[in-house]
Amino acid sequence: MPLKEITKELILLVGIAVITAFTANVFSPKGIAFFGDWDTSQGVITAKPKGDVVFHELEIGDIFSAKAIYDSGAIFIDARAEEDYRDGRIKGAVSLPVWQFEELKHEFKDEFPTHMMIVTYCSGRECDDSHVLAQCLLDEGYMDVKVFIDGYPAWEEKGFPIEQ
């Protein structure tokens, strides 16, 4: 087996691929960090792309804190698809599927003034739709927006108020 030649060829092919990969990643507008946040105990996971929407400082990481905020009268917004919302949601939550934000935002803004405290949620720490929605709302002028990162499954599991 011509090991020497094969090693040379492999080094050449893999070397070019790796150099191109890192170069393209640095210059691509969709490039990602070399290391992402993949530990769910630290918050919502993210590959940390350029223009990342996941801001851990907005997160409510403790379900009991989320319940206290819920009891204080904050508006909970469900970022999941309408179908999931219909199947089960936090009691009193409003549906605003993140991918329909543009078409629904005017109606939403008419109903909920920008000074209200808003908490977005989706289906847990592996889901960043709640963060995407939080950023959309902040861009629309909402000042008090938080993200409940454990989402509907954890809320339901804890036996907190839900409706279907």
Added chain:
Amino acid sequence: MIARWVVGGMFLFACYHKIVEPAHFAKIIYGYYLFPDVSINLIAIILPFLELFAGVALILGIYPRSAVLIINAMLLAFIVAIAINLIRGHEFDCGCFSFGTTGGTFSVVQLLARDIVCFFLGLQILFFDNSRKWCVRQSGSILGNLSSN
């Protein structure tokens, strides 16, 4: 030559969406629950370009035996990763050709079968020890250089 173009073309097709959406691809790698956190982004950055260059090299015939060696190493890794998740009953998005394509067990079995077929096509390319057609740079087979045959 046909085997080279089929396998190379498949990898070219497969790498496109991974290069365009690396963050999404990284999330899919995470979804396998097999890789250490520190390796996920690096895999998402490097793997699509390995697929791209190995695919191009295979189609154009630039060091085809080494290109197919890279491709078969990747295929073997995919087969093992998919098989592990299939055995433990974990549903996941394979991220093979486009995102969100793996709906259930049946499609996972299909893609596992496809990877195994490709792997054997790769072996055929790897052990082919005659002069290869339409090759920019001949390199013989895994067993010997062309000049030494």
